[in-house]
Amino acid sequence: MGKKYKIFFSAGCSVFMLVFLILPGFSQESWLNSLKEADRYRLFSEKGFSFEYRLTDKGETSTMMVYLKNTDRSVVLCVYTAPPELVGRKIFMDGNSFWLLDKRMQDPIRISARQMLFGQASAGDITRILFSDSYKVLEGKKDGPVIILELAAQPGKEISYPRVRLELNDADSRPVKAELYAATGTLMRTIYYEKYKTINNKILLTQFRVVNELNKEESIIELDKFEEKTLENRYFSREGMKALK
Template sequence: MFNSFKNYLVGAALILSPSLWVSNVWANDVVQMVHNADQYRLEAKSAKVVSLVSLYEHHQLDKTRKYSVYTRPNRESLVLFKSEVEAGQKMLMLGDNYWLVMPKSRRPIRITPMQKLLGEASVGDISTLTWSEDYSATLVDVESLDIDGETVEANLLSLVATTKGASYQKIDLWLNKQSDFPIKADLYLRSGKLAKQAWFKAGERNGQTRVTAMTLLDQIQPAKKTVIEYQEITEVELADKYYNPAYLTRNALAEL
């Protein structure tokens, strides 16, 4: 009888408090939502991502840059700058530690998480490809979005950084309610300032729906826009030596 009364009280509380119901129902599912969203962007644990970055100003194409990004578990990635004007530059990210290697330089340069976001190429945006490793997420609301004239129901999640090296301190992320495909994201700096808004483009890769491009609208310099196209994603696992800053300074890595 006591258990029946207890269940009655719990049920009544959930009816009277929708927010309590939402927090209980979605608490376990939100982690899976973020994981699913990551899978649309990078399905392999270790991969090579070839990215073409187009930089626009006042709606006019200003320049393009190309990068090869090698990722592997434990928040480790190596970025090779492939455009002629940046050829030979490398960026290595090992957890919360970052190095920039310049051509002919004898020593790697330690940089901060903020510095990897600076510059026209938005290296921080192309190199940090997963949310589930750097953020904790909570469900905020369910919203209706107008996407090209079509109404789409989306779960709005609030992501808060759990690591020092996260590119952004906070992210508001909208996921398709039916599929968890990422639709858009508001990206906030540690100061709380809204830096960029990202929109994700759906396409097909290897017969599966995937994020094939991301458009970043600069909220600090509204005239600027960055489009990152993921031209190729293949499952590749580099040897450990490539994730050593000292090795990068001694080798051009022309083979990659």
């Protein structure tokens, strides 16, 4: 992939490794429930929905609209709306399949999870709205006011970061921090969940900061314009993304 196909898209999503501490009243089921509660801060609607994703990186900003399919929230189509040179570029994700369609291309090209790592924020993980869709809880620990979960990719899931260490506020399971690890164990990125807002009577994540641990560069991601409407199902396919204008 050349530079022009770098994808400034990120997620959400994280994996961690630490020692499991068994405390009275806590079980594997309770850790899983905490993870599902954490997911609700990204879940605007039980069905498909849409929102604007705005990334500021090195003083430059790019935006895209993110659409989740009504019948399957794990199927996602993203359309760039700025800057001008990226307008019209699309990213489609269906399970382990990722497709990129640039406005100068006749047909979309298949992108691997590894290629999705280009840019400060990875499209492969940002399009995965819910942790529990892609990860399982291996271990958990309560450390004062914080719950720490060690996550691992579910079998068969092609994910950019196979390990995540996720920190949640114990009082309400609100995500605080996530560390994303490569398969080698190297810490690649740290996500700091910084702002939440009440929208339609739901508390939603609206801003997070991504730190590239390899070069310490930072990106700010803002989520806005949440709507319950999304695209028609016919656009959520390799061929359908070509028809969307």
